Amino acid sequence: MNKLTIGLFGFGTVGAGLYTVLQKSKTVDAQIKRICIKNPDKRRNIDAKYFTSNAEDILGDPEINLVVELIDNAAAAYDIVKTALQRGKSVVSGNKAMLAEHMTEMIALQQKHNVALLYDASACGSIPVIRNLEEYYDNDLLTSVTGILNGSSNYILSKIFNEGETYSNALKQAQELGFAESNPSFDVDGYDSLYKLVILTLHAFGVIIPPSEVFNFGISNLAECDIRYAREKGRKIKLVARVGKTEDNNITLYVMPRMLTPDLYIYSVEDEYNGVVIRGQFYDKQFMFGKGAGGLPTGSAVLSDITARFHDYRYEYKKFCTPNPPKYVTDNLVTVYLRYRNVSDFEHFRFVEISEKYTSSEFCYVVGKISINNLLSIKSLLPTLDVFLATMCS
Amino acid sequence: MNKLTIGLFGFGTVGAGLYTVLQKSKTVDAQIKRICIKNPDKRRNIDAKYFTSNAEDILGDPEINLVVELIDNAAAAYDIVKTALQRGKSVVSGNKAMLAEHMTEMIALQQKHNVALLYDASACGSIPVIRNLEEYYDNDLLTSVTGILNGSSNYILSKIFNEGETYSNALKQAQELGFAESNPSFDVDGYDSLYKLVILTLHAFGVIIPPSEVFNFGISNLAECDIRYAREKGRKIKLVARVGKTEDNNITLYVMPRMLTPDLYIYSVEDEYNGVVIRGQFYDKQFMFGKGAGGLPTGSAVLSDITARFHDYRYEYKKFCTPNPPKYVTDNLVTVYLRYRNVSDFEHFRFVEISEKYTSSEFCYVVGKISINNLLSIKSLLPTLDVFLATMCS
Numbered sequence: 001m002n003k004l005t006i007g008l009f010g011f012g013t014v015g016a017g018l019y020t021v022l023q024k025s026k027t028v029d030a031q032i033k034r035i036c037i038k039n040p041d042k043r044r045n046i047d048a049k050y051f052t053s054n055a056e057d058i059l060g061d062p063e064i065n066l067v068v069e070l071i072d073n074a075a076a077a078y079d080i081v082k083t084a085l086q087r088g089k090s091v092v093s094g095n096k097a098m099l100a101e102h103m104t105e106m107i108a109l110q111q112k113h114n115v116a117l118l119y120d121a122s123a124c125g126s127i128p129v130i131r132n133l134e135e136y137y138d139n140d141l142l143t144s145v146t147g148i149l150n151g152s153s154n155y156i157l158s159k160i161f162n163e164g165e166t167y168s169n170a171l172k173q174a175q176e177l178g179f180a181e182s183n184p185s186f187d188v189d190g191y192d193s194l195y196k197l198v199i200l201t202l203h204a205f206g207v208i209i210p211p212s213e214v215f216n217f218g219i220s221n222l223a224e225c226d227i228r229y230a231r232e233k234g235r236k237i238k239l240v241a242r243v244g245k246t247e248d249n250n251i252t253l254y255v256m257p258r259m260l261t262p263d264l265y266i267y268s269v270e271d272e273y274n275g276v277v278i279r280g281q282f283y284d285k286q287f288m289f290g291k292g293a294g295g296l297p298t299g300s301a302v303l304s305d306i307t308a309r310f311h312d313y314r315y316e317y318k319k320f321c322t323p324n325p326p327k328y329v330t331d332n333l334v335t336v337y338l339r340y341r342n343v344s345d346f347e348h349f350r351f352v353e354i355s356e357k358y359t360s361s362e363f364c365y366v367v368g369k370i371s372i373n374n375l376l377s378i379k380s381l382l383p384t385l386d387v388f389l390a391t392m393c394s
Numbered sequence: 395m396n397k398l399t400i401g402l403f404g405f406g407t408v409g410a411g412l413y414t415v416l417q418k419s420k421t422v423d424a425q426i427k428r429i430c431i432k433n434p435d436k437r438r439n440i441d442a443k444y445f446t447s448n449a450e451d452i453l454g455d456p457e458i459n460l461v462v463e464l465i466d467n468a469a470a471a472y473d474i475v476k477t478a479l480q481r482g483k484s485v486v487s488g489n490k491a492m493l494a495e496h497m498t499e500m501i502a503l504q505q506k507h508n509v510a511l512l513y514d515a516s517a518c519g520s521i522p523v524i525r526n527l528e529e530y531y532d533n534d535l536l537t538s539v540t541g542i543l544n545g546s547s548n549y550i551l552s553k554i555f556n557e558g559e560t561y562s563n564a565l566k567q568a569q570e571l572g573f574a575e576s577n578p579s580f581d582v583d584g585y586d587s588l589y590k591l592v593i594l595t596l597h598a599f600g601v602i603i604p605p606s607e608v609f610n611f612g613i614s615n616l617a618e619c620d621i622r623y624a625r626e627k628g629r630k631i632k633l634v635a636r637v638g639k640t641e642d643n644n645i646t647l648y649v650m651p652r653m654l655t656p657d658l659y660i661y662s663v664e665d666e667y668n669g670v671v672i673r674g675q676f677y678d679k680q681f682m683f684g685k686g687a688g689g690l691p692t693g694s695a696v697l698s699d700i701t702a703r704f705h706d707y708r709y710e711y712k713k714f715c716t717p718n719p720p721k722y723v724t725d726n727l728v729t730v731y732l733r734y735r736n737v738s739d740f741e742h743f744r745f746v747e748i749s750e751k752y753t754s755s756e757f758c759y760v761v762g763k764i765s766i767n768n769l770l771s772i773k774s775l776l777p778t779l780d781v782f783l784a785t786m787c788s
Contacts, residue, residue, distance in 0.1 A: 126677035283520035290680035
């Protein structure tokens, strides 16, 4: 157990949260030596001597033995993390986009340079989901992981559903509270959830899936009529990510809004909280719940990664290293609610079965079964259509 | 990573559950070689060649490198686990009573003989609470752990509160379903929760407290009038164990029924489920929830301990090894509901402050503040009194 000398990249909500948390915690012999930031002229409330805008001041400092990367920009994060690992420095990262896009390379770099890359804080803020999937649910009994993985879209949906707030007001509030990323589309269009889901899928089932091959649809098209529909059926809409085994022991995954009934655990996950339901063959379901956004909760998740490094912990990628990992399949069906206004929009969707159909001059909807393949094939088209999509299954 | 050859002690609900779970899981190279049971004549549905009633057939077999101890009897479990550790065999144990009573010795034995003793399955069935307290919440930000730790008393309370079942019928059902230990007092009088709480306290705060020094009170005195009181106030009664930091950074703990309001997470933990709320300085609260009783869920928790051994995992008792662990104090006050029928019973309780008082010919109650010290001083007397006690705090 060596003293950790930390070089920190980024001093936004989470970076500043980590700084506060580290000052309060006396257990770990870890100190931030330098902080690399983009804009050196911005006023900050800690001593200016810590700050630099030259990455090399951290990456080239032999005394710094742990790099903590908490910046927004995925491309810059990739360069930082890669260089740090290549120079024999272990890394704690919170950048889900970068991790999800470069996971194969990141695993190889860790092995080649005998260093560790930890990123429990990258998914579900303060809930230790990755660590538990890797360590505790490390056998093949796991059947699915379903969760609300994005605190800011969940905060927005809570404000809309519980307080009758408008979408744009709710988004503004989430940003003011530091829950939303600088680019709101990242949160509300389901990309943040998608990247996290890709990371969870690796630790749950040992499979790396390129994010671009996974279907994601967010909440930015949510309209008054969709909210009304959900309310009439006694449901709430939440943005849900899911990976699960299929009947033939392969896996399938997607991110979509879901019409939730009150009997489900994640129905009660409100505001910036995240909640994950882990199902397995013999233990039925387990539920983990906690704050998924905000500087201090996420900062304390980063602290847990730091203390884990203090005890020499690293992910072993146990399931990734097993001989026959499951395959990723997309030919399975999901039951969805599709709201549309123009028949021309509807015609892109190839429903296999329709159980409900409603038409009016204001809006129309169908409830029916559609394949993930079909949804994937029109993914790039969806932002141009006036439709809202939500899964109906429980 | 060596092949695990397991010697199993006990083939009750959990032992048989583990056998089923191990047969289904293909990830781990682990096989049960022998099973030691008390009664060799009992009919069992697996091959008789596995069974022995001679412990030495397991403890003396050099091929067996992991002993899994799943018996009820704490004294016998102590002998088995101690001998196994002394002979260099690692152990997975589910015996909370034995563990709580002998923790100091068990830690020393592990160190002396360089072996591991894992027991995540001993607390909260399928929920990985110990592992998370040890690994993820391994810093000093943790402030309290509060939970429903006993599946069978919770099952009984759910039947009583939700289905109007009588206490004795509900207990009978819990036993038939294999949720209750062979001695029901273990569950319903809070001893099971107490032992689990002592184990959680070690991993949460690094302190070993003898179970006899902790106040526990169960549900066996619960009367119709107590249920009515809770219902009138919109509350439910659950058996709750709690360890938390005091204002001066010491810790206090107890097991008592609690009058819960619907806004609390554990209010919704029903039947044989367990739920634990972990609070910390910066992440507010986290909730973990899952099945806390039953052969298969607990069997899969034992499997997680077994696979952890496969990867050479051991508890490091990180917080136990820190220089200044918090002190256990009992001079703090709790707000309780005390129901009694005879003034002579009431007179044993030294309330510091009384905020409500109700008397009638049928029963009386007070709500007020009392010190844990006072409760501890009359602990041995309580089983002889016609009183019911529940904490009121949230």
